[in-house]
Amino acid sequence: MLNSQINQFHSFHNLFTLQKPFLARAVDATHHSSSSAYSHTTLLLPTTTKKSNATPTRRSSAGKINAIYNPPLATKVSGVIHFKSSNLDRLKAGQIIDDYFPIWDKLKLEFVSLNLNCKPVRTEAAYDFMDGEYYFEFGVPDDFGEIGAVLVGNDNLNKIYIEKIELSDKVNFTCNSWVHSSHDYPERRIFFADKCYLPSQTPAALRSLRKKDLELLRGNGQGERKPFQRIYDYDVYDDLGDPVESLDLARPVLGGKKFPYPRRCRTGQKICWEDPLTETRTKAPFYVPINEDFSDIKSVSFGARTLYELFLSVLPRLGTFGYKDFFLFEDIDLLFNEGVMISGTDKKAASLFPRFIHQVTDAVNDLIKFEPPETIRRDTFFWLRDDEFGREMLAGVNPCCIQLVTEWPMMSKLDPNVYGPPESAITKEIVERVIKGYMTFEEALEQKKLFVLDYHDLLLPYVNRIRELEGLTLYGSRTLMFLTPAGTLTPVAIELTRPSSEWQPQWKHVYTPSLGATGSWLWKLAKAHVLSHDSGVHQLVSHWLRTHCATEPYIIATHRHLSTMHPIARLLHPHLRYTMKINAIARKSLINAGGVIESTFSPGRYSMQISSDAYNLLWRFDHEALPADLISRGMAVEDPTEPHGLKLTIEDYPFANDGLLLWDAIKQWVTSFVNNYYPQERLVASDEELQAWWHEIRTVGHGDKKDEPWWPQLKTQDDLIGIVSTIIWVASGQHSAVNFGQYEYSGYFPNRPTIARTKMPNDDPTDKEWQAFLDRPEAVLLKCFPSKSQATKVMAILNVLSAHSSDEEYIGKNVEGPFEVEPAIKAACEEFRQRILEMEGIINSRNADHNLRNRSGAGVLPYKLLEPFSEPGVTGKGVPNSISI
Numbered sequence: 001m002l003n004s005q006i007n008q009f010h011s012f013h014n015l016f017t018l019q020k021p022f023l024a025r026a027v028d029a030t031h032h033s034s035s036s037a038y039s040h041t042t043l044l045l046p047t048t049t050k051k052s053n054a055t056p057t058r059r060s061s062a063g064k065i066n067a068i069y070n071p072p073l074a075t076k077v078s079g080v081i082h083f084k085s086s087n088l089d090r091l092k093a094g095q096i097i098d099d100y101f102p103i104w105d106k107l108k109l110e111f112v113s114l115n116l117n118c119k120p121v122r123t124e125a126a127y128d129f130m131d132g133e134y135y136f137e138f139g140v141p142d143d144f145g146e147i148g149a150v151l152v153g154n155d156n157l158n159k160i161y162i163e164k165i166e167l168s169d170k171v172n173f174t175c176n177s178w179v180h181s182s183h184d185y186p187e188r189r190i191f192f193a194d195k196c197y198l199p200s201q202t203p204a205a206l207r208s209l210r211k212k213d214l215e216l217l218r219g220n221g222q223g224e225r226k227p228f229q230r231i232y233d234y235d236v237y238d239d240l241g242d243p244v245e246s247l248d249l250a251r252p253v254l255g256g257k258k259f260p261y262p263r264r265c266r267t268g269q270k271i272c273w274e275d276p277l278t279e280t281r282t283k284a285p286f287y288v289p290i291n292e293d294f295s296d297i298k299s300v301s302f303g304a305r306t307l308y309e310l311f312l313s314v315l316p317r318l319g320t321f322g323y324k325d326f327f328l329f330e331d332i333d334l335l336f337n338e339g340v341m342i343s344g345t346d347k348k349a350a351s352l353f354p355r356f357i358h359q360v361t362d363a364v365n366d367l368i369k370f371e372p373p374e375t376i377r378r379d380t381f382f383w384l385r386d387d388e389f390g391r392e393m394l395a396g397v398n399p400c401c402i403q404l405v406t407e408w409p410m411m412s413k414l415d416p417n418v419y420g421p422p423e424s425a426i427t428k429e430i431v432e433r434v435i436k437g438y439m440t441f442e443e444a445l446e447q448k449k450l451f452v453l454d455y456h457d458l459l460l461p462y463v464n465r466i467r468e469l470e471g472l473t474l475y476g477s478r479t480l481m482f483l484t485p486a487g488t489l490t491p492v493a494i495e496l497t498r499p500s501s502e503w504q505p506q507w508k509h510v511y512t513p514s515l516g517a518t519g520s521w522l523w524k525l526a527k528a529h530v531l532s533h534d535s536g537v538h539q540l541v542s543h544w545l546r547t548h549c550a551t552e553p554y555i556i557a558t559h560r561h562l563s564t565m566h567p568i569a570r571l572l573h574p575h576l577r578y579t580m581k582i583n584a585i586a587r588k589s590l591i592n593a594g595g596v597i598e599s600t601f602s603p604g605r606y607s608m609q610i611s612s613d614a615y616n617l618l619w620r621f622d623h624e625a626l627p628a629d630l631i632s633r634g635m636a637v638e639d640p641t642e643p644h645g646l647k648l649t650i651e652d653y654p655f656a657n658d659g660l661l662l663w664d665a666i667k668q669w670v671t672s673f674v675n676n677y678y679p680q681e682r683l684v685a686s687d688e689e690l691q692a693w694w695h696e697i698r699t700v701g702h703g704d705k706k707d708e709p710w711w712p713q714l715k716t717q718d719d720l721i722g723i724v725s726t727i728i729w730v731a732s733g734q735h736s737a738v739n740f741g742q743y744e745y746s747g748y749f750p751n752r753p754t755i756a757r758t759k760m761p762n763d764d765p766t767d768k769e770w771q772a773f774l775d776r777p778e779a780v781l782l783k784c785f786p787s788k789s790q791a792t793k794v795m796a797i798l799n800v801l802s803a804h805s806s807d808e809e810y811i812g813k814n815v816e817g818p819f820e821v822e823p824a825i826k827a828a829c830e831e832f833r834q835r836i837l838e839m840e841g842i843i844n845s846r847n848a849d850h851n852l853r854n855r856s857g858a859g860v861l862p863y864k865l866l867e868p869f870s871e872p873g874v875t876g877k878g879v880p881n882s883i884s885i
Ligand SMILES: [Fe+2]
Pocket: 543, 548, 735, 739, 801, 883, 885
């Protein structure tokens, strides 16, 4: 209770308030009118407020004040508002602010008691220039009780970012929110104190505010969204195409029966008259709710900010290379050693991207010089080796697509009338030729030694359409791998297929490692094709769809249905930050029609349709938890005697081994958290906010999959633990595993070309084509690789995507403010932190173990992608709390 903390208030108060000019003035004013704190509060009330000592009037259901209660005041409370402002940063940097009047106006505060019989009290917070904080004080009656909420009005012309409001009676409000200007929107911002409540346990005095805040967040689904709003709503992906610019840039709507897809944030943009199904694209950044935009307050290295600048100032200049090829491998090395000139100079770009833009002050152009990725630093020839090709399927940037072969022959599920016989052309005899000496084919199948990277069914339906586009080709592919006794994967065969077309019969060919010159070059080229498929699936499915895109509906539903005082909202909040802004930037410039993905990846303009197919065919929420993902791919089986309850099919599977450490830590933390707030099972089923949240994720956010039988129910604590752990894992570990190694593995693009532009030399060649291959196979490979423009664009983007900002928030590193309130939660959080800290040592010792050949050995890049902490920059390690780049 408040009055038990009065003594603490005095020391807190004396620490700062009397030295603050604004507060001193306020106190003086109080003393002039009356000697009591009561008068001070009264002084700050609006003139329309009626002063009365009568029994308080109850608040209306809408949270509005019917009358103001002014009882005798016995206690002073003071406080401080910690905030951030881009204006302040600019002032400190000596910049002149001419676009906004800075934030020095007072903030209006109204504190709400948990005592239903006490009316809210109002005060104002004044800015202190000396130490850059807002301070306030107010008086309350002895029976005021604990403070549960504060309403903040911001009369400044600009929005203000409030991190925390601290009261002298130790009630804290962890806000981490923008507060809009009341000139934009008069509604005051509601913040609840750090203590969590399930809906049924909400103090009566806060119920209407809780309801009202959620209503404001949901909005009415109408109109064009404005930057100051914080409304979360759903929409389909109907803003990727740009038929206004060109009809060639029209794209289908993703989301709905034809192209199932998760939902994105609704922006309410107008519909194009050229295509009534498509929204117009604005020049300005796409709307995200105000609290999703951190560009103004995070460091200059913050992902969203750098990515935006990259699209704006660098990529257009890289396009000037056109479709020029690399003629020699030395030309690729020049990108790292000497660099290449790009047109125009841009000081800002040079300072924002010091890793690859070098300003040339005495010339008219800038120099692009890329950092050599760690892989190529360690071993110049790493990309040529078959064992590295296999290793990267377990420890590279896309380690979540390899699967156990469980049937033979491998079969397609596509319609044989359209796509030909379903059986794979990789035969038992082909396999035996490669594994001879190790074991028989039957033994290999029986002992789970055969694995496949299967992009046959996903890509084959697009092959003919993509082959009609200039500068593109495609195959369906299957890559068969054998697990050697050393525990490493070696590729056995690559099957490339194109279906029949109007003018050609179906073609498929199986390539195998070869000792002969021609066969060796064909093998290299086949690998380049498969790697371009894997790069596309990695970017469109593993990275974009499964992490960025699938998470957006969780974020929207969380804000719409879980009050900020809901414990699950508090638990999820660190893991859902920053993602919507990054996703909006991706819609704007990365995955849009004619954007970077379409212009640099093999599927071209069909990229997002393939992503939709993958969602339709492959994505299941219940398989997104790491253990379920591994089991579904045959990479593990349940085994209670094993450390994580799983026996891995490949013992040295770095992504799985390190991922399970993190998964277990997350699950343990979530279990402690859930069991604390839901001691009885019935509390889960009766939590109306939680039930509405899960219902909306299933039926709206992922509504195209609403009828799937695999959706977990949400009836018990275990159900909730599973669902929340999955969401946190996807946003942290899963995303980090597929994101932060991108530059290391794809920065030297021959290792993972994003595109294969030319068909195989033996695919229906002319005599001239075949002779050209025989004369100079290296030229054919370089022609197949990305062009200079494509390669440098991708390198620049992957460099930014792989970098940690200087203020990155790593998982388990800090105890979040709200978790400090509850001792049991604070203890569980500390335990979680300890487990995360231990991971670093375990991962380092694994990387030092030379028996683990998939993460250790001569020239091998150690597997650090799930090592939790990192320095800023491209480090190939570090697991942030959320998808922030
Ligand atoms: Fe990412």
